[in-house]
Amino acid sequence: MPAMKSQPAVTPRTRVRRHPERASYDRAVVNRVLDEGLICHLGFVVDGVPWVVPTMYARAGEVLYVHGSPASRMLQAAGSGAEICVTVTLLDGLVLARSAFNHSMNYRSVMLVGRPEPVTEIQEKMAAFQALVEHVVRGRWEHVRATTAKELKATTVLRLAIGEASCKLREGGPGDTREDAQLPIWAGVIPLQLAAGPAIPAPDLPPQLALPAHVLGYRR
Amino acid sequence: MPAMKSQPAVTPRTRVRRHPERASYDRAVVNRVLDEGLICHLGFVVDGVPWVVPTMYARAGEVLYVHGSPASRMLQAAGSGAEICVTVTLLDGLVLARSAFNHSMNYRSVMLVGRPEPVTEIQEKMAAFQALVEHVVRGRWEHVRATTAKELKATTVLRLAIGEASCKLREGGPGDTREDAQLPIWAGVIPLQLAAGPAIPAPDLPPQLALPAHVLGYRR
Numbered sequence: 001m002p003a004m005k006s007q008p009a010v011t012p013r014t015r016v017r018r019h020p021e022r023a024s025y026d027r028a029v030v031n032r033v034l035d036e037g038l039i040c041h042l043g044f045v046v047d048g049v050p051w052v053v054p055t056m057y058a059r060a061g062e063v064l065y066v067h068g069s070p071a072s073r074m075l076q077a078a079g080s081g082a083e084i085c086v087t088v089t090l091l092d093g094l095v096l097a098r099s100a101f102n103h104s105m106n107y108r109s110v111m112l113v114g115r116p117e118p119v120t121e122i123q124e125k126m127a128a129f130q131a132l133v134e135h136v137v138r139g140r141w142e143h144v145r146a147t148t149a150k151e152l153k154a155t156t157v158l159r160l161a162i163g164e165a166s167c168k169l170r171e172g173g174p175g176d177t178r179e180d181a182q183l184p185i186w187a188g189v190i191p192l193q194l195a196a197g198p199a200i201p202a203p204d205l206p207p208q209l210a211l212p213a214h215v216l217g218y219r220r
Numbered sequence: 221m222p223a224m225k226s227q228p229a230v231t232p233r234t235r236v237r238r239h240p241e242r243a244s245y246d247r248a249v250v251n252r253v254l255d256e257g258l259i260c261h262l263g264f265v266v267d268g269v270p271w272v273v274p275t276m277y278a279r280a281g282e283v284l285y286v287h288g289s290p291a292s293r294m295l296q297a298a299g300s301g302a303e304i305c306v307t308v309t310l311l312d313g314l315v316l317a318r319s320a321f322n323h324s325m326n327y328r329s330v331m332l333v334g335r336p337e338p339v340t341e342i343q344e345k346m347a348a349f350q351a352l353v354e355h356v357v358r359g360r361w362e363h364v365r366a367t368t369a370k371e372l373k374a375t376t377v378l379r380l381a382i383g384e385a386s387c388k389l390r391e392g393g394p395g396d397t398r399e400d401a402q403l404p405i406w407a408g409v410i411p412l413q414l415a416a417g418p419a420i421p422a423p424d425l426p427p428q429l430a431l432p433a434h435v436l437g438y439r440r
Contacts, residue, residue, distance in 0.1 A: 013266075013267075013269070017291075017293060018288075018289055018291060018292050018293075038311060038314075038325070038412075039309065039311060039325070039327075041261035041263075041272050041274075041307055041309070042272070043261075043263040043270035043271065043272035043305075044270055045265055045268065045269075045270045046233075047233075048265065048302075048303070049233070049265075049303045049305065049333060050263035050264055050265045050270035050271070050272075050303075050304065050305050051263065051270070051305050051331075051333075052261050052262070052263035052270075052272050052305045052306070052307040052331065053307065053331070054261075054307065054309040054327065054329050056325065068238075069238055071237075071238060072238055073237060073238075082268075083268070083269045083270075084270065085263075085269065085270050085271050085272045086272070087261055087272040087273065087274065089259065089261070089274040091258060091259060091414065094258075094356055094357060094416075094438075096357065096360065096435065097364070098364060098365050099364060099365040099367070099371075100349055100350075100353050100360075100361065100364045100365070100366065100367045101349075101367055101368075101371040101375075103352075103353055103356065103360075103364075105258070105259070105276065105356075107259075107274065109274050111271075111272065111273070113269060113271075129320055129321075130320075132323075133320050133323055136314055136323065136325075137314060137316060137410070140316065140320075140323075141320065143405060143406075144317070144318060144319060144320045144323075144405060145318050145319040145320070145400055145403055145405060146320065147319070147320045147321055148321075151319075151321040155321075173420070173422045173423060174422055176422075180365055181422075181424055183365055184426070184429060185363060185364060185365060185429075186363075186421070186425065186429050186430070186431060186432050186435060187421070187422040187425055188419050188420050188421040188422045188425060188435075189419065189420045189422075190357070190416050190417070190419050190420075190435060190438050191416065191417035191418075191419075191420065192258075192414055192415070192416055192417070192440075193414070193415060193417065194311065194412055194413070194414055194415075195412070195413060195414075195415035196314075196410050196411065196412055197410070197411035197412070197413065198411075199408050199409065199410050199411075200313075200393070200408050200409045200410075200411065201406070201407070201408040202393045202394055202396075202401075202407040202408045202409075203393060204401055205406065205407055205408060206404070209404060209405075209406050210406070211406060212406050215316065215406060215408075215410060218314075218410050220412075
């Protein structure tokens with residue numbers, strides 16, 4: 001059933017239980033959130049403690065890449081064969097209700113669980129590097145000094161198959177009771193988004209170097 | 221030594237090992253990040269898997285509150301006496317270096333570990349509600365329909381002492397090698413911040429209800 005291949009697996013443990021109406025297991029929805037996010041929070045267990053560390057990532061087709069120093073405790077734990085959890089959250093707005101109780105937030109959050117594997121093959125490692133750079137700033141890869149074999153060697157890259165995945169989201173206005181909605185209290189949504197400011201050149205940048213289009217037009 | 225009281229404990233496991241120059245254990249630095257952030261990513265272990273869930277929080281003095289439905293798996297696990305990890309990350313910019321390898325991000329991230337306790341005392345629970353609402357939109361609490369005893373009862377609130385805590389941050393421009401810095405490649409920082417857009421009134425809001433100052437002037 002090739003059509004199923006592109007759908008993340010819903011399992012009892014990744015099924016959203018609180019507010020199931022906010023859940024989506026559709027691969028397109030999951031991918032959109034993964035592609036819009038810039039960082040994930042990666043959870044791994046060391047001595048029974050669930051450490052949560054922010055890190056860059058990139059999606060390439062059906063897999064997610066994370067990377068870092070071979071000395072990173074996160075990557076050592078995540079590459080050890082144990083299960084990890086990767087969560088990407090986009091905050092879209094503050095939901096102000098008439099009651100304190102019904103205040104909420106609009107968000108889209110994807111959660112993946114799985115056992116990542118180290119990427120050892122040099123071509124895939126380079127492709128992962130490219131995906132990581134392009135994920136953050138599209139058009140950047142062609143522009144920069146290419147990655148060397150030594151740099152590849154000095155970096156651990158892990159691949160997590162996008163298997164068990166769920167997306168939970170809330171959108172729209174406040175959910176006040178009909179009674180509360182009669183109260184003379186302002187209610188609504190304050191939209192939020194990650195906004196890019198004007199680029200700041202490196203202090204040692206020669207002034208004749210113009211802003212490239214991928215920086216000038218940067219938008220998330 | 222009362223002066224120590226306000227400093228989070230640095231322990232071998234919360235000491236930042238990668239890029240120790242990016243670490244701060246100063247309570248004022250930790251608090252600033254906690255107060256500026258809107259959501260945390262909370263890690264808890266179920267059946268050996270480190271689940272990572274985004275959730276609202278608020279700091280009140282030396283403690284952090286999280287809350288939700290008593291049916292929440294996250295709160296059940298987090299309130300069970302086991303250790304959890306709470307991470308709050310603010311993304312401040314994209315660092316574009318001349319080499320792909322030296323690309324980075326500017327960020328501030330606080331990590332807390334500890335064993336949260338359920339808040340059962342009604343006055344502290346109400347104070348936690350107030351802290352949660354005020355953390356998100358200052359000035360909102362006085363404006364809204366007060367929380368009822370029934371609503372308090374329908375909510376689980378957990379208190380996490382801000383004990384073991386660390387802040388890791390990166391700021392400034394790219395860290396290219398001297399050799400790379402000679403290349404004719406644009407390098408610098410694209411600053412990022414969470415920006416609030418114009419408020420959207422609830423569809424059923426009477427038009428005569430003006431925007432209150434805490435919404436009109438909302439800034440993070």
